[in-house]
Amino acid sequence: MRWTHAAGRGLLVLLIVLTGYVAFGAQAQESGGTRGRGPLTLATAGDLTGYLGPLLQGWNRTHPGERITLVELPDSADETHAQMVTDLRGDGRRRFDVLNIDVNWTSEFAAAGWIRPLERERFPLGSFLPPVVDTATYDGRLYAVPYVTNAGLLLYRRDVLDKEGLAPPRTWAELERYAETVAPRYGLDGYAGQFLPYEGLTVNAAEAVYSAGGTILGDEGARVTVDSAAAREGIGFLARGVREGWIPREALTYKEEESKQAFRDGRLLFLRNWPYAYAVASAEGSPVAGRIGAVPLPGPEGPGTSVLGGSNLAVGAHARHPDTAARLIAYLTSERVQRQVLTRGALPPVRADLYEDPSLIARFPYLPTLRESVLAAAPRPRSPHYDQVSLAVQAVVHDAMTGRQTPAAAVRRLAHELDAIAGR
Known part of the structure; x- marks a missing residue:
């Protein structure tokens, strides 16, 4: 009987130790310590240039226990936004640990508690x-890390303008x-x-405004600022182009790929x-290779303002291995991988140097122009309800461009x- 009591006490101590060990391990994993390491999934929109897979293979070769x-x-x-949101707020097992998100989703995802x-x-x-x-911050905290940046450029047929003795347009009037x-x-x-x-139409409309x-929203979406003469002028520029024919009606069906293909x-x-699109149109085999140029977007009186594009890398709130x-x-x-993001993916890196x-400039001649455009760019309207904001902008501006509403009525x-x- 004495041996049995001793064995029982030993078993109890062992259980306490093991319970503490498990609890410590769970806490370490949650806090992102060494026990927060292991395999992950990285969710991203479609990789149009096929560069990301090889980059991740480099990681997987050197991190066999943390395969991505x-x-x-x-x-x-x-569509990418819809699938990510469905996964992040689902009640079952989440598939996505790291998310390559559009820069304008950071506020929405952070406010909802979907990313850490x-x-x-x-x-x-x-x-x-x-x-x-x-673009990676919300309410004063870092919720993501910039991965690629972007700014809209005006691509043009340099051969045509050269024949006409014309410089690329700097104003809307010249462009028209x-x-x-x-x-x-x-x-x-x-x-x-x-x-x-x-x-894409939200981006184009915001750039015009x-x-x-002008502006569209202020104070993280709490203040509506779009009802202005500047907004009427910007949306009027787009609507006038379709009405007068220098924007083809076919362009009302264009996304990035369709518009790139038309130019190429x-x-x-x-x-x-x-x-x-510049990189693709300049590639070997392109009908316009060697005959194109790129400049900052024009505006009413001179260079305009691009929307700041790109994507950020965020960690899901329920990521399995946060470290x-x-x-x-x-x-x-x-720096090494960011260089490959540009050379393999033709995507603008976030590293300034x-x-x-x-x-790189010799290979990508638009880099100085792109840097100028990024430094002068503005973010899309920031709001925790960005998806609703974007849908409203798209619908209203499309109605103005198709002639269903005047620009003034569309802005109101x-x-x-x-x-x-x-919620006002």
């Missing part, structure tokens, strides 16, 4: 272009005049952007798009709808 599985979602921003705050000192934020860091008079002489359409009612000196095929004189997630993000934002590298309607979203 890439989950590619649709290349449409709206990050420790600033773990990431090289001081090496990034200054405007991009702001060349699109209306020069383009037809060469069998080209004048100007296009991304005008299908989806996220910003370039005219030699059907457009001017195109607003992201820098990847691995943070280390993966540090890897993907390292790469924009001044002579070897948009202000009313945004007031309702803001």
Whole structure:
């Protein structure tokens, strides 16, 4: 009996020790310590250039116990957003640990509690272009890390303008005049952007409003500022283009890929798009390779304002291995990998020094122009209800461009709808 009591006491001590060990392990994993390491999934919109898989293979070779599985979602921003939100707020097992999110989703995801705050000192934020860091914060805290940046550029047929003895347009008036008079002489359409009612139209509309000196929202979405002469001028610029024909009606069906293809095929004189479209149109085999240029977007009186694009890397609130997630993000934002993001993916890096590298400028001549555009860019309207804001902008601006509403009526309607979203 004495042996049995001793054995019982020993078993009890062992159970206490083991329970404490398990609890410590769970706490370490939750806090992101060494026990927070292991395999993860990385969710991203469709990889149009196929560069990301090889980058992750480099990580997987050197981190066999922390392998990353890439989950590619649709290349449409709206569809990717919907699938990410469904996963993040689901009641069952979440599939996505690290998310490559559009810069404008950071506020929404952080406000909803879907992504976790990050420790600033773990990431090289001081090496990034200054405007991009702001896209990764919400309520004064870092909730993501900039991965790629972007700014809209005006691509143009340099050969055509050279024949006409014209410099690329710096103002809307010049753009309109060349699109209306020069383009037809060469069998080209004048100007296009991304005008299908989806996220791309929100971007194009915001750029037009910003370039005219206006804004859409203020105070993290709490204040509606769109009802202004500048907004009427910006939306009027887009609507006038369709009405007068220097924006082809076909462009009302364009997303990034369709508009890029139209320019690459030699059907457009001017195109607003992201820098990847320049890289694709300049590649070997492109009908317009060697005949194109890129400048900042024009505005009413001079250079306009691009929307700050790109994506941020965020860690899901229920990520299985948060320490691995943070280390993966540090890897993907390292100088070596950021260089490959540009050279393999034709995506603009967030590291400032790469924009001044002579070897990269020789290969990507638009880099100085892109740097100028990024530094002068503005974010899309920030709001915890951004998805609703974007849908409202898309619907209203599309109605103005198709002639269903005048620009003035469209702006009044948009202000009313945004007031309702803001809860005013």
